[in-house]
Amino acid sequence: MKSLLKNGLLAAAGMALVASTGSAVASPYKPYEGTTLVVSWPSNAHFNAAQPLVEQFTEETGIEVEVDYLQYLKLRDRQLLEMSKPTGEYDVVAWVVMWKGEYVNKGLLTPLSEMYTNAGLVDPDYDINDVADAYLQNGGVVGGERGYLPGKSGGLYGIPFGAETSILAYRKDIFEEQGIEVPTTYDELRAAMETLHAAGIPALTSRGATGHQVTAAWLFHLAPLGGRVFDEKWNPVVNSPESVEAAAFLRDVVRTGPVGIPAFGFGDAVTAFLQGDAAIYLDSLKIAAMSRDPSRSKIDGKVGFALHPEGTRCGSETGGFALGIPDNSKNKEAAFLFIQYMTSKAGDQKMVDLGGDPVRISTLQNNADRFPEYSVVADQLPCADPDWRPLIPEWNELNVDVLGQALTRVITTDDPIQPIMDDANEKIRAIMEREGYYVWN
């Protein structure tokens, strides 16, 4: 009896061992089963939609995930604090692309090359070339040309998730009623705005609140109109004719658009369009999913999508988020598996089914029949400009303190624009000087 029991126990232990080694070979997730990942990401439509996919990841892999949702502008402080501790709370962070330079500069992120050299972690079917290049370069690559652009000196730190570019959305019914053609150039857009304004219809909605919101609104127009914030040698050129033209265009937007733009953040600008108080929208592609959401939109079925109009060149924004791994995470491998899962082909398709935005070209193509904006986005992506704003560590100060103030003056007063931008240019030069950008000159 005793030996029978002993043999039985041995057999059970042997079976358990076989089972465990067997699944270790079968599943790359097995070694990390029971691990709990803490993920920091924003509370917005795309990331909120991702929750069922996160749960599916836990079910399939046994890796638990706790998500810490925060309003997107509050993420940076919290993430910086956690990532700069010897042991932080986060294993995965989603950053707004403009923070990537700062995070890497401070040594807070894990280079993904550490993971891609571990064959046990990398899914051979992942196909990173299928991830839209503009998104990958803009969200994930740091240290290339000028520090934030693609280039041979760059390294990969994150994978885009909830990334975006800008497209034009317009009210088909109003355009038809007013006999307006969909604008493809800035001249046509300007003409459409005037026609709508003359008819008493608020034209283009826009962000406009002091600080980074009004700066973003100006930058949307700056790239296509041929302007830049800096020249090749880091000299500020926000007083160039193109920059002044973009500022003048923004003043026209405020004059002909819905009432209240100087106080609008992104959410207010979107709401004005979704509630039927503006005929045109030119901002993140996230408008498409939101316009179909009956709880937010009064204009479902009346919205058309088109490319961001061209000025002297085509150039839409590149923004949104990317996922990466803090350097002080204790679960880097499991974190990588999570990121890989969320952005895999199946994950990307699932995100589309859940109402999120894809990052893969194949997903855009496969779903082009379901969503009218997907073919527009696929056509827009080659024009997405990774240099539409300089993602340098000083950008926040330039953005909030200098440009954000100057452009508020542009849109809330009738003062001549050139002197305002001249003044901003000098202030930017002083900050760049202070930060040591001209020591090589």
Add this chain to the structure above:
Amino acid sequence: MTATTAGETTLGKKPRIEPGLLSPYMFITPAVLIMVGGLLYPVVMAFYLSFYDWEIGRELQDAPFVSFDHFVRMINDPQVWEVLWVTLRFGFWVITIEMTLGIALALLLEKPIRGASVFRTIFILPLMVSPVVVGLIWRYLFDARIGWINYYLGAWFGIEPLVWLGDPQLAFFAIVFTDIWQWTPFIFIIIIAGLQALPSEVIEASDIDGANWWQQILLVKLPMIRSIIIIALLMRLIDVFRGLEVMLIMTGGGPGRSTELLSLHIYNRAFETQQLGYASAISVLLIVVVFGLSLAILNMANPMKTRSDV
């Protein structure tokens, strides 16, 4: 039973120690510890940080020492003086109007009129609302597109929609109005408490002496609650310099810097542009300004001194 025994034992030991010598220190020790930990430490840290160029995400010990650079930069920074001016203007308007309205309302509702308790409760309601909620409520009320204020101005007076929070003058008015809405009740409850604690004999005596309503208020009641008025004034003054949440939610300090109070400017410096050392230097300026103003008010009329005179 046991308690009595213990009590007796304690009592038995009592004569051997000097109770009068140590007990005052024991009573004030917790307060001193809280003061040092909760008040002095942050202030000292603010001074300390203002000499370093520190950003979140780097070790504090790696931050470069910059001596008095931040203070020199602050003195030459027109933005700091601009927001200090905005803060002083804001403080002047809100404190003047709140004090006047609060005292007037307290005098009106002091008498036991019918429904006074209902009015009093309604008046102090804004005080119970969290500042973030106050910011959100008024942000939507003042919203140019969907706000009630624009709606009723249009419906009743035919006024075109005003961009309340997007125009420098209107936005300043909006934050002053909101602050008055929220904080007048504070003055009101403090003053009404003071008025009700006044000895009825004095009021009766002034009645007998033939003082009219105005004389009674100006020559008897208000002078008698003078120290309470000063305390209320001081608390509001400090609040104005600390105020941040409502403006952050309503306007974010904009348009331009028209509603950016000093504390919001410090917040933006510290967390938007990551210049924690410089933000600390401006915090030191804030402490100095508040300290100076408080000292001036206390010099004019120190309620604690008055009390000790009595």
